[in-house]
Amino acid sequence: MNRSIQFALAAALSAVALQGHAAADAKVRVQFAGDLANYADLGEYADDRDDNVAALRAVFEGLGARLPAGYSLDVSVVDVNLAGELEWVRSASRRLRVMRDVGWPMIEMRYTLKSGDRVLREGQERVSDMGYLMSRPMAADFQRLAYEERMLQGWLKGLLASR
Numbered sequence: 001m002n003r004s005i006q007f008a009l010a011a012a013l014s015a016v017a018l019q020g021h022a023a024a025d026a027k028v029r030v031q032f033a034g035d036l037a038n039y040a041d042l043g044e045y046a047d048d049r050d051d052n053v054a055a056l057r058a059v060f061e062g063l064g065a066r067l068p069a070g071y072s073l074d075v076s077v078v079d080v081n082l083a084g085e086l087e088w089v090r091s092a093s094r095r096l097r098v099m100r101d102v103g104w105p106m107i108e109m110r111y112t113l114k115s116g117d118r119v120l121r122e123g124q125e126r127v128s129d130m131g132y133l134m135s136r137p138m139a140a141d142f143q144r145l146a147y148e149e150r151m152l153q154g155w156l157k158g159l160l161a162s163r
Helices: 003-024 046-066 146-161
Strands: 028-032 071-081 085-087 096-098 106-115 118-128
Touching (some): 046 071
Parallel strands (some): 028 071
Antiparallel strands (some): 106 118
8 A cells, every 4th residue: 555545544534533523522412303394494395404404403513613611502493494485486496595584594492501511501592683684694695504604603692691
C-alpha cells in the first residue's frame, strides 16, 4: 500500500472516530414527537418531510456551538410551520414554497436546558418570527430553513440571557 493511500485511510478513520465521539458528547438532543404527517407543515410529501426533519435536526444540533461549556439542551419538537406557503406554479410538477408576510415560521417544542445535571430552565414554547421577511437570514438565501435557523438562534439567545 503506498503512502498516500495509507494517509487517506488514516484520515478517513480519524474522521469517523471523531464523528462518533462528537455524537456521544452532543450538547443538543432533538426528537420529533408524534407522526410527522400530522405536523402543520413539514412538507407535502414523505421525502420533503424527511429532508426538512434532517435540516431541522441539523439546525438544532448547530445551536450546540452557542451553548456555554457544560450546558446541554434537550428538545422535543411538537409542531412545525415552515416559513412561506406551498403554492402551485404552472411549470412545476410540485408545489413551491413562496415567501409572503402571512406565512411566518413557527416551531412548537418542549425543552430542558441543563448545566451538568442541574436543570436551569424547562418548558413548552411556540417560537415564531412574524417579521421574518423584514431582514435577510444570516445564511445564504438558498440554504434550506435559513429563516427557521435565524429564529431558533434568537430564541436560544433569549433563553440563555434569562437563565
